[in-house]
Amino acid sequence: MYDKILVAFDGSETSRHALAEALRLARLSGAQLYVANVIDILAPFGMGLSYVPADLIAMYREDARKLLEAARDDAKAADVHCETELLQLQSVTDSVADCLNRCAARVGAQLVVLGTHGRRGVRRALLGSVAEEFVRETDCPVLLVRGVA
Known part of the structure; x- marks a missing residue:
């Protein structure tokens, strides 16, 4: 299935759901988890x-x-091998999605798990979406995990 799974984690409720799903998948497939x-x-x-x-x-x-x-x-509690990485944007034109994309390529992620708020309409237009930008730009399979509505 997957050997390397990357999950973006910022502590938000949606990223907590994404982490839980990434842990479940990593445990089932014996994958190494990268948390960024x-x-x-x-x-x-x-x-x-x-x-x-x-x-x-x-x-x-x-x-x-x-x-x-x-x-x-x-x-560790889920018995999943995990590495963590703290990333920082490289310039004012850099984006979180770009940064995650570079990380996914560097670690050889076979799946990226992202939380999404599922915003629509004006809220989405004003706030943007890291998940949407990432999906548009990546070559890697992505699992979007929706937060609680």
């Missing part, structure tokens, strides 16, 4: 920000490390 968290420091501030305080970056990284540690603990 992408730090997007620019998104909360917009494109006009020219300086991000180092303390803020450190805070984002520490929060992400805690999330990854919790995911690793979940994998």
